[in-house]
Amino acid sequence: MISLTSVSKSFGSGARRTVALDNVSLDVPEGDIFGVVGQSGAGKSTLIRTVNLLERPDSGSIRVDGQELTALGDNDLRVARQGIGMVFQHFNLLSSRTVQGNVEFALEVIGVDSRERKRRAAEILDLVGLGAKASSFPSQLSGGQKQRVGIARALAARPRVLLSDEATSALDPETTRSILELFRTINRDLGLTVLLITHEMDVVKTICDSAALLEAGQIKENGRLVELISTPGSRLARDLFPLGAIGELPGTTVIDITFSGGNADRPVIAQLARDHAIDVSILGAAIETIAGNQAGRTRLGLPGDARSNAAAIADLRAQGLLVEIVGGAAA
Amino acid sequence: MIDTTSPDFWPDLFEVLLLGTGQTLYMVFFALLFTVLIGLPIGILLVGTERGGLFERPFGSLAFGRILNRVLDFIVNLGRSVPFIILMIAIIPFTRVVVGTFIGPTAAIVPLSLVAIPFFARMVEISIKEVDPGLSEAAHSLGASRWLIVRKVFIPEALPGMLLGLATTVTSIINFSAMVGVVAGGGLGNVAVTYGYQRYSTIHMVAVIIIIFVIVMILQGVATHFAKKFARTSIGESRAQTIGRKVVRDSPVGP
Ligand SMILES: Nc1ncnc2c1ncn2[C@@H]1O[C@H](COP(=O)(O)OP(=O)(O)OP(=O)(O)O)[C@@H](O)[C@H]1O
Ligand SMILES: [Mg+2]
Numbered sequence: 001m002i003s004l005t006s007v008s009k010s011f012g013s014g015a016r017r018t019v020a021l022d023n024v025s026l027d028v029p030e031g032d033i034f035g036v037v038g039q040s041g042a043g044k045s046t047l048i049r050t051v052n053l054l055e056r057p058d059s060g061s062i063r064v065d066g067q068e069l070t071a072l073g074d075n076d077l078r079v080a081r082q083g084i085g086m087v088f089q090h091f092n093l094l095s096s097r098t099v100q101g102n103v104e105f106a107l108e109v110i111g112v113d114s115r116e117r118k119r120r121a122a123e124i125l126d127l128v129g130l131g132a133k134a135s136s137f138p139s140q141l142s143g144g145q146k147q148r149v150g151i152a153r154a155l156a157a158r159p160r161v162l163l164s165d166e167a168t169s170a171l172d173p174e175t176t177r178s179i180l181e182l183f184r185t186i187n188r189d190l191g192l193t194v195l196l197i198t199h200e201m202d203v204v205k206t207i208c209d210s211a212a213l214l215e216a217g218q219i220k221e222n223g224r225l226v227e228l229i230s231t232p233g234s235r236l237a238r239d240l241f242p243l244g245a246i247g248e249l250p251g252t253t254v255i256d257i258t259f260s261g262g263n264a265d266r267p268v269i270a271q272l273a274r275d276h277a278i279d280v281s282i283l284g285a286a287i288e289t290i291a292g293n294q295a296g297r298t299r300l301g302l303p304g305d306a307r308s309n310a311a312a313i314a315d316l317r318a319q320g321l322l323v324e325i326v327g328g329a330a331a
Numbered sequence: 332m333i334d335t336t337s338p339d340f341w342p343d344l345f346e347v348l349l350l351g352t353g354q355t356l357y358m359v360f361f362a363l364l365f366t367v368l369i370g371l372p373i374g375i376l377l378v379g380t381e382r383g384g385l386f387e388r389p390f391g392s393l394a395f396g397r398i399l400n401r402v403l404d405f406i407v408n409l410g411r412s413v414p415f416i417i418l419m420i421a422i423i424p425f426t427r428v429v430v431g432t433f434i435g436p437t438a439a440i441v442p443l444s445l446v447a448i449p450f451f452a453r454m455v456e457i458s459i460k461e462v463d464p465g466l467s468e469a470a471h472s473l474g475a476s477r478w479l480i481v482r483k484v485f486i487p488e489a490l491p492g493m494l495l496g497l498a499t500t501v502t503s504i505i506n507f508s509a510m511v512g513v514v515a516g517g518g519l520g521n522v523a524v525t526y527g528y529q530r531y532s533t534i535h536m537v538a539v540i541i542i543i544f545v546i547v548m549i550l551q552g553v554a555t556h557f558a559k560k561f562a563r564t565s566i567g568e569s570r571a572q573t574i575g576r577k578v579v580r581d582s583p584v585g586p
Contacts, residue, residue, distance in 0.1 A: 052472055054471055054472060078474040078475070078476060080474075081471070081472060081473065081474035082473065082474035084472070086469070086472035086473075088468070088469060090463075092465035092466055092468060092469035093466075093469075094466060094484065094487070094488060096488055096490065096561060097487070105470075105483065106473045108483065109470070109473045109475045109479060110474070153469075153473070154472075157473065157474075163472075
């Protein structure tokens with residue numbers, strides 16, 4: 001649905017030149033909720049702004065719904081943008097208009113007549129749960145309510161794609177949850193493809209089907225969450241299951257086992273004890289629902305060095321479990 | 332010297348003041364009209380042709396945008412720095428071409444507009460710059476055209492600031508209209524000179540001062556009222572106040 005190919009963008013020139021995007025390629029399948037994470041300054045905002053060409057890339061191709069945006073003239077680009085909704089961290093609502101007026105603004109842009117505007121705005125405000133606030137001004141709303149207006153406005157023209165740049169970063173956890181819930185509803189009921197930017201792993205965990213890790217303008221990892229969590233060494237997976245730092249454990253091999261889908265309920269510890277006579281100690285565990293699937297990670301301590309535990313580890317791997325040796329006694 | 336005991340004094344005074352007030356309002360009204368009609372687009376263009384602005388590339392040319400910005404900026408600075416009395420005299424040939432004469436209230440509208448346009452254009456520029464850039468970004472993301480963004484984002488959002496700017500502009504137009512009166516224009520300034528100064532009538536002088544004061548107060552009050560009314564947010568209100576302060580600071584007549 002959204003397809004970026006070799007997109008690069010830099011700002012400034014000479015010594016002050018910053019490369020914000022460095023040859024980025026990304027594919028967001030139709031109907032997906034796709035999250036892009038990365039640290040501050042990684043280029044996340046720049047990336048999402050290139051998708052509707054608020055930021056024109058220096059090079060590369062941007063296709064949305066099969067249309068190459070970089071080739072469009074001013075007017076065609078405006079029409080294309082009408083099919084791509086965008087939600088902002090700081091809401092960006094018109095303070096001179098009511099909630100209803102803000103939503104109608106999006107419809108004025110596409111030339112919907114006044115009666116139809118009223119009807120459709122009311123309908124969308126109901127969808128985002130703000131029907132009762134239609135005649136309030138943005139200054140009279142809470143952050144979460146403002147963001148609902150922002151989402152309603154972005155949806156008003158019935159786009160097929162929704163972009164969200166840190167839509168929940170200015171909100172408290174409770175409100176964040178309700179906004180994410182709304183994203184999921186929209187995605188499911190309206191069939192919208194959602195590309196969202198966040199620096200909170202929790203957001204990815206809660207609603208994303210796929211994710212990409214952006215670092216210094218480059219995509220470091222990219223894929224469906226269910227696949228990422230069973231990818232050895234995946235940083236995204238590690239951030240999805242924070243098990244904390246690995247302490248010093250003399251004479252112990254530390255392994256992380258990732259369970260997902262079918263093997264989530266294996267009695268691993270009992271099996272290690274029985275088949276290999278190992279006294280396993282549990283150092284940490286995390287269970288999460290990711291993309292609708294139960295997945296978990298357990299950190300175990302096995303007495304002895306990696307070599308002496310090699311047979312046990314090989315056995316676990318043979319069962320299709322992802323086992324990573326993350327620390328332990330030198331061989 | 333005027334005979335204040337004459338039975339005709341009060342009716343005459345009334346008539347003179349009525350005429351003077353009428354002429355002043357006439358000059359101010361039309362000067363203000365032209366100021367808004369011309370100053371508003373100039374102010375919008377001043378912001379728009381800035382780097383990253385809405386009209387950064389008029390007719391697709393970045394260079395043209397830069398030049399337009401510089402030229403407008405220069406004209407506005409020039410217009411604001413030339414003392415009014417000199418401007419008024421310097422443009423007499425121009426006024427003659429436009430109005431046919433350079434004497435009288437109608438002719439006065441020309442220099443009054445010319446002095447107020449750059450001033451008001453700056454006020455418009457300041458007010459629009461105060462509008463959160465996120466708003467035009469959001470409008471762009473919805474596929475809005477530039478013209479729509481100007482009409483439905485910039486102007487309504489900058490309205491409180493622009494109204495306060497307008498209030499200060501109208502005050503200086505009134506001030507300058509009195510100066511025009513001294514030279515050739517008619518209006519209350521003329522009354523003050525011909526009766527108050529040349530014929531030593533304190534009553535005329537005081538009456539003129541009071542009338543001008545009242546007009547200014549009413550216009551300021553109206554503008555401030557609407558500015559507050561349109562400033563929907565607490566941020567908007569404090570924004571309106573800051574702009575108000577800026578406007579006063581920048582005013583050629585001072586606070
Ligand atoms: N308009 C601009 N002019 C100059 N440099 C810019 C501009 N926009 C972004 N940059 C630079 O590009 C880099 C990426 O910025 P970007 O805003 O995309 O980061 P981000 O990942 O969104 O960060 P954050 O999480 O803080 O929002 C930064 O180094 C930033 O300084
Ligand atoms: Mg950002």
